[in-house]
Amino acid sequence: MTDTVDVTGRIRQELAVWLRRDVVEVQPEHALRDDLGLDSMAIIELLYSIEDAFGLQISDEDLAGLMTVGDVAAYVEGRLAS
Amino acid sequence: MAPMAHGYERVVVSGLGVVSPIGIGVENFWRAARDGRSGIEDIPAFAGLPLADYRCRIAGRVPDFDPSRYAAAYAGIERLDRYAQFGLAASTEAVRDAGLAVTPDNSHRVGVMVGAGMGGMLIGEREFDRLYRTLKPHRVHPGFIPGITLNSASGVIAIALGARGPNLTTSTACSSSAHALGQAMWAIRTGQAEAVVTVGADASITPLVFAGFGTLRTLSTRFNDEPQRASRPFDQLRDGFVMGEGAAALVLESQTAARRRGARIYAEVAGYSGVGEAHHMVIPREDGTEVARTISLALADAGIPPAAVDYVNAHATSTTIGDVVEVRALRRVFGTHADRLLISATKSMIGHTLGAAGAIAGVVCALTLETGEVHPTINYEQPDPECRLAGISAAPCRADIDVALLNAFGFGGSNAVVVLRTYEG
Structure with a gap:
């Protein structure tokens, strides 16, 4: 079972690679769009890679609520726990 | 020789770029071409497919192409199809060679016209394979549609350059980029654009495309053991073409604009x-x-x-x-x-x-x-x-x-x- 630290860490790592930034520059409170500068296409591609990494499918309804790095981590943790 | 008398704006070539099996960059390409060097080699295995079952097993691939070298021009270059990466690399070289600055003042006067025969086939085949292997529609990559759309290269080249003039893709198989040159010439002749970055790009040495040209019996099969002898136009022993991949870009510019900025002019179109x-x-x-x-x-x-x-x-x-x-x-x-x-x-x-x-x-x-x-x-x-x-x-x-x-x-x-x-x- 993947623990909390791993999920958040992996998501931050994915984002850091995407953004070509150091992982310390990607924090849970950062908004994907307004703080990290991801456009809607980039967010969709990021979530695609997260689906792949954690073996999930994120529905369109759930997608709308994923605004920050922390939102994504909490969502993935919740799905993995259920 | 007298210039044309038809009254249109004259069109010149002010910048060049190439990505080819015998060299990346105009200087490397031209040196190899003058030396008569062949870029045809054995192709390595295709993702587990039995290459022995292909009648033709050779091609002209671009060796050592590193897309990350062009990341400054387009940050997401690694996610583009290889053909668009080639097009972007050739365009970057050509625009630099031309010394053409695309600025807010001229951006709507600089067009991009790309000729592509097959387009984003590597991405296309990868995603077809993924869909039928997984049987999961949601595993198809969201970059598939923007990647396989035939104008993906002309789109990303315009983004990289900030070129907001006419943006077109011509696709007429093996004459695609010759038509792009012609269309670019007309766009400048008639004043729709002052400069057009004109590009040809393809990278479709892929399992499916290669198989298709093979079953069409258009590829050389006689020289699988001597790849460098296989492509032999006009020779008695020729027996079909050898697939290659690559890109080239030419900055076409109006004579007026090129002379105004003191550009080096290679030739007139x-x-x-x-x-x-x-x-x-x-x-x-x-x-x-x-x-x-x-x-x-x-x-x-x-x-x-x-x-x-x-x-x-x-x-x-x-x-x-x-x-x-x-x-x-x-x-x-x-x-x-x-x-x-x-x-x-x-x-x-x-x-x-x-x-x-x-x-x-x-x-x-x-x-x-x-x-x-x-x-x-x-x-x-x-x-x-x-x-x-x-x-x-x-x-x-x-x-x-x-x-x-x-x-x-x-x-x-x-x-x-x-x-x-x-x-x-």
């Missing part, structure tokens, strides 16, 4: 024609009449008589029928002058780069006009009597070249000819 053969999807008219007409119309557009042509960059793919038809057409147009033409077949070294071929030929013509150096047609060992012309040679030569033309003929019967000449202000 003097004429163009396009003819649809309306005959057969993959076989040209064997008497060469439609190819001949294409050449004649391009020369008429340029206002240049056939006897003034010095050099032809032939389409010459090394197929048994295509090379014969092209020579028949040259004899039809040029008569006795046909044996005074200097002719070279770039595909003898790099294979057939499909949609990139016309732009690569354009770069070769510009360099030939500028340097007077004619690259060899390698593997021309036993001239086929049916397509023999005195000016085809396996040796490089030097000559005064004032007028050059390039031929490109695509499946679907789409012929294009572009005429370039030494620029005289």
